[in-house]
Amino acid sequence: MKPKVGVIPNRKDRVTDDILAKLKNAGAEPFVLPVTEFREPIAKALRSAQGVLLPGGGDFSEGAYENFTPEKRETLRGINRNREAAEWHALDLAREKNKPVFGICRGFQAMNVHAGGTLIADIALELQGREIPEHRPKKPGEPERSDHDVLFDPETRLGRLAALTSCAVRQNDKVRVHVNNSHHQALGKLGGGLRAAAWAADGIVEAIESVPDTGAFWFGVQFHPERMDNDLSRKLFELFVKNIEQH
Numbered sequence: 001m002k003p004k005v006g007v008i009p010n011r012k013d014r015v016t017d018d019i020l021a022k023l024k025n026a027g028a029e030p031f032v033l034p035v036t037e038f039r040e041p042i043a044k045a046l047r048s049a050q051g052v053l054l055p056g057g058g059d060f061s062e063g064a065y066e067n068f069t070p071e072k073r074e075t076l077r078g079i080n081r082n083r084e085a086a087e088w089h090a091l092d093l094a095r096e097k098n099k100p101v102f103g104i105c106r107g108f109q110a111m112n113v114h115a116g117g118t119l120i121a122d123i124a125l126e127l128q129g130r131e132i133p134e135h136r137p138k139k140p141g142e143p144e145r146s147d148h149d150v151l152f153d154p155e156t157r158l159g160r161l162a163a164l165t166s167c168a169v170r171q172n173d174k175v176r177v178h179v180n181n182s183h184h185q186a187l188g189k190l191g192g193g194l195r196a197a198a199w200a201a202d203g204i205v206e207a208i209e210s211v212p213d214t215g216a217f218w219f220g221v222q223f224h225p226e227r228m229d230n231d232l233s234r235k236l237f238e239l240f241v242k243n244i245e246q247h
Contacts, residue, residue: 002029003244006049008087008107009035010057018226019055019104026237028244037085039092046093051100051244054087054107056224059121059185064109066118066188075122075184088114095215100247102240103220105183111220112208115191123186123204132202134181149176150206150223156197158207158219161239165232177232179206179223186222194218217243 005028007015015032023030030053034041046052058078062068087107091114094101103111109119120126123135134148151174152159162168162175169176177198187205190196193214198207198221209219219240225233 002027003050003241004028004048005030005051005053005241005244006033006046006090007031007053008033008055008083008090010055010106015055016226019053022226022233022237023053023241025234026241028237028241033086033090035080035083035086037082039089042086042089043093046090046097046099049099050247051102051240052090052094053240054090054101054103054110054220055226056105056107056182057083058106060084060106060109060113060119064113064119065121068121072121072125075125084110094218098216098247100216100240100243101218101220102236103218104226105222105224108208108220108222109185109187111218112187112191112194115194117191117194118188120186120188120204122184123202124184127202130202131204132200135184135186135200135202135204146181147178148181148200150179150198150200151176152198152207153196156195156209157217158197158209158221161235162198162232165230165235167230167232179221179232180227182224183222216247 007030033045059076061079087110123131152162154175194208195211196205197209206222225236
C-alpha cells in the first residue's frame with residue numbers, strides 16, 4: 001500500500017500539480033489538508049497520513065521575526081494567518097504522532113519557526129549588500145537571476161544524498177549543487193532539534209534536517225525541487241517517501 005502524505009495547499013484550496021506529480025512518482029499517495037485555524041479538522045485528516053509535506057507560499061506574520069521593525073513590515077507580502085495556524089497544527093500533530101515531514105521554501109521556514117527558530121524578514125534589507133545577487137530584488141531592465149549554487153555538508157544526511165547526484169561537484173569540504181531560487185526571506189536563528197545541511201555563498205541556510213535520535217526524520221529545503229528536473233529533485237522526494245516507509 002502506498003504511504004499517504006497530507007499536503008498543505010499552496011494555491012488557495014489546492015496543491016499545484018508539480019508537487020503532486022513528484023510525490024506520486026516517488027511512490028506516495030498525496031491528499032490535500034484543510035487550511036483552517038482549528039486543530040480538529042487537521043487532526044482528523046492526518047489520522048490517515050503517514051507523512052506531512054509543507055510547500056511554498058507567502059510570508060509569515062510579525063511573530064516569526066527577531067527585532068521586527070516598521071521597515072521590515074513593509075517587505076511582507078502574501079500573509080495568510082489561517083495557513084500559519086494549519087501549518088502549526090500539522091507540525092504539532094506530526095511531532096506528537098512521530099510522522100516524517102518535508103518542508104519546501106515557506107514550509108522549510110515553517111519548520112524552523114515551529115522549532116523555536118526565527119526568520120529574516122527580507123534578505124537584502126538584513127544583509128545590506130553582503131547578499132549574493134540572486135538574493136537581491138530585481139531592478140528594472142535586469143535579467144532574471146533565479147538560480148545559484150548551494151554548498152551541502154557531506155556529513156549530513158542531505159549532504160550525503162546530494163553527493164550521489166549527477167549535478168553534484170565536490171568543492172573543498174562541501175558538495176556544490178545548482179538550484180533554483182524564489183525567496184526574499186530566509187532562516188534566522190535555527191530552531192531546536194534542527195541542523196543546517198546547506199548554505200548559499202552569502203551564508204543563507206538553504207537546507208535543514210532534524211538532528212539524529214530526535215524521532216521521525218524531518219528535513220526541508222529553501223529552493224523548489226518540485227520545479228527542478230534532475231536527480232537531486234527526484235532523490236529528495238524519494239528520501240521523504242522511503243523514510244515514511246521505513247519509519
